[in-house]
Amino acid sequence: xxxxxxxxxxxxxxxxxxxxxxxxxxxxxxxxxxxxxxxxxxxxxxxxxxxxxxxxxxxxxxxxxxxxxxxxxxxxxxxxxxxxxxxxxxxxxxxxxxxxxxxxxxxxxxxxx
Amino acid sequence: xxxxxxxxxxxxxxxxxxxxxxxxxxxxxxxxxxxxxxxxxxxxxxxxxxxxxxxxxxxxxxxxxxxxxxxxxxxxxxxxxxxxxxxxxxxxxxxxxxxxxxxxxxxxxxxxxxxx
Numbered sequence: 001x002x003x004x005x006x007x008x009x010x011x012x013x014x015x016x017x018x019x020x021x022x023x024x025x026x027x028x029x030x031x032x033x034x035x036x037x038x039x040x041x042x043x044x045x046x047x048x049x050x051x052x053x054x055x056x057x058x059x060x061x062x063x064x065x066x067x068x069x070x071x072x073x074x075x076x077x078x079x080x081x082x083x084x085x086x087x088x089x090x091x092x093x094x095x096x097x098x099x100x101x102x103x104x105x106x107x108x109x110x111x112x113x
Numbered sequence: 114x115x116x117x118x119x120x121x122x123x124x125x126x127x128x129x130x131x132x133x134x135x136x137x138x139x140x141x142x143x144x145x146x147x148x149x150x151x152x153x154x155x156x157x158x159x160x161x162x163x164x165x166x167x168x169x170x171x172x173x174x175x176x177x178x179x180x181x182x183x184x185x186x187x188x189x190x191x192x193x194x195x196x197x198x199x200x201x202x203x204x205x206x207x208x209x210x211x212x213x214x215x216x217x218x219x220x221x222x223x224x225x226x227x228x229x
């Protein structure tokens with residue numbers, strides 16, 4: 001199956017700083033990418049949908065100014081958590097639409113101190 | 114709004130025994146249904162999906178699932194589990210095949226524990 005990578009796999013940052021997470025489709029072109037957030041013992045929650053070359057569409061309750069998404073190419077989408085706070089600590093997972101199904105990355109663990 | 118319920122937070126099964134993981138969905142139109150497995154350090158892997166046709170769907174790793182519209186269910190089954198099946202299992206519903214441009218709605222997951 002198609003492969004999606006995420007970088008970094010885990011990151012620790014200080015409160016108030018910004019963190020960028022990269023999501024790459026390695027062997028296919030993803031016109032649409034999705035960002036999910038997973039809390040402990042909880043399901044994945046869709047945060048936003050990004051289409052290459054256009055602005056991301058955010059789900060209700062997700063602050064677009066805090067979670068900046070850029071989908072500049074067919075193989076790369078980035079999520080920037082701006083002015084991170086401890087409540088932003090979570091597991092962030094991206095996926096790429098490969099034409100028949102979504103292919104998920106391994107996730108990025110963010111810890112904000 | 115669509116929703117997915119996985120009633121069992123965790124299930125313990127002996128190796129070699131059969132398995133059934135429950136999933137109920139709420140969706141106004143014909144749903145596209147998925148089962149994913151998540152292992153530590155791994156991305157979610159698609160086990161199987163249903164969008165139309167035969168209500169019994171075969172997937173990878175010996176898994177199958179049956180769509181029952183009358184019960185709004187899409188339960189996952191395996192006749193004989195292996196220790197390597199221990200993982201977190203998620204049921205999901207989408208508005209289009211593969212999620213398309215709409216994203217997926219996930220259940221809270223069922224943690225499968227395999228006893229030797």
